[in-house]
Amino acid sequence: MPTIDLCGSEVQKQKYLPSLAEFKTLGCWALTEPDYGSDASSLRTAATKVPGGWHLDGQKRWIGNSTFADMLIILARNADTNQLNGFIVKKGAPGLKATKIENKIGLRMVQNGDIVLNKVFVPEEDRLPGINSFKDINKVFAMSRVMVAWQPIGISMGVFDMCHRYLKERKQFGAPLAAFQLNQEKLVRMLGNIQAMVLVGWRLCKLYESGKMTSGHSSLGKAWTSRKAREVVSLGRELLGGNGILADFLVAKAFCDLEPIFSYEGTYDINSLVTGREITGVASFKPAMLAKSRL
Ligand SMILES: Cc1cc2nc3c(=O)[nH]c(=O)nc-3n(C[C@H](O)[C@H](O)[C@H](O)COP(=O)(O)OP(=O)(O)OC[C@H]3O[C@@H](n4cnc5c(N)ncnc54)[C@H](O)[C@@H]3O)c2cc1C
Known part of the structure; x- marks a missing residue:
């Protein structure tokens, strides 16, 4: 939805946004390729331009919902300009094939x-007029990273909620686990992280609302909350002892679900580098001996 909202024509917005908002139409967003993940640019x-429209040729990987989506946003390189463009491809289009990736350990409810x-x-009418380079895609990222x-x-x-309950219910040494000082310290560390994360999320939304949010802000927010949450789910897993590795107690599930979040929408590293570039003025995506980054 954000891509059509930010980069679509008025006709495309009218045509697709209402049904996407009501979940009558399901979409997906395809940037990543087998050989281009962090280096998506x-x-x-x-x-390739053909009479009446375009031909798309290539491969995408990891695309959430792509196996059943009604419409797919495909980012592709314009063979004439060498810049990136965006296209709306309909489910069942001849030449389109999507296969489910098996054996994921996290976010198993999402089909990639x-x-x-x-x-x-x-057709020409399904090209998104607002995507003419990777810079335009970065505008979409800035917004989606807030979410x-x-x-x-x-x-x-x-995870905090599960652990809080569990520690009060389970007893060892004749006392609830919640009575042990070391366990309390872990719970408090989790709560502190959560409070700080909420404030960062809130601040991001305020910056976005006021039109002051930059790519560096949203990348910092996404990278930092996913790093702090890694500590929270790890402590939570520890607090449940052996039950912390069983999916039945949900903390292990949360532990696994966080890992893909740490890595998608730009990995922790890439988002750190986006913010790093903004605050230093120096892009360091590519090793110094290689050509200037196009990100
Ligand atoms: C569950 C899931 C859902 C996804 N959904 C979508 C989707 O809907 N649409 C879509 O387009 N993509 C999607 N992705 C893809 C996701 O955005 C990529 O996995 C991500 O960008 C990382 O790319 P990669 O996996 O190829 O890792 P790589 O790019 O191979 O990176 C491997 C490691 O090297 C590090 N690294 C790479 N380059 C640098 C650098 N310059 N400096 C420092 N470290 C670096 C990375 O941080 C990472 O730790 C999804 C991925 C997952 C796991």
Whole structure:
């Protein structure tokens, strides 16, 4: 939705946003490729101009909902300009194939897919006019990272809640686990992290609302909340002892669900580098001996 909202034409917004908002239409967003993850700005999926529209050829990887989405936003490289463009591809388009990635240990409720595009025809009206380079994609990231920054916060709150209850119910040495000072310290550390994460999430939203939020702000928020949440779920897993590794007690599930969040929407490292570039003026995505970054 954010991509069409930020980069779509008025006609596209009218056509797609209402049904997406009501979940009558399901979408997905395809940037990552098998050989271009963090280095997504170098992606190779090609968009070639043909009469009446475009042909898309290439592969995508990890695309959430792609196996059943009604519409797929595909980011591809314009063969004429060498810049990135965005396209709306409909479910069942000839030449489009999406296969579910198996054996994930986290976020198992989301189906992620490998996509193959073989001369998939997209009519001109389904090209997104607002995506003409990776800079335009970064505008989408700036907004989506605000949303993703809240996911580790919710997961951490759930883990705290589970642990708080568990420590009061389970007894060892004749006393509830909650009575042990070391366990209390861990609970308090978790709570402190959560309070700080909520404030960072709140501040991000305020900056966004006032139109002052930068890419560096949202990347910092996403990277930092996912790092702090890693500590929370790790402490939570520890507090449950052996039961902390059983999915039945949910903390282990949260532990596993956080890992992909740490790595998607830009990994912790890449988001740190986005903010690092903003505060120093120096881009360090590529080793110094290589050419200037296009991110
Ligand atoms: C569950 C899940 C859902 C996803 N959903 C989508 C989706 O819907 N749409 C989509 O387009 N993509 C999606 N992705 C892809 C996701 O955005 C990528 O996995 C992510 O960008 C990292 O790319 P990669 O996995 O290829 O890791 P790599 O880029 O291979 O990185 C491996 C490691 O090297 C580090 N690294 C890489 N480059 C640098 C650098 N310059 N400096 C320092 N460290 C570096 C990374 O931080 C990481 O730790 C999803 C991924 C997952 C796991």
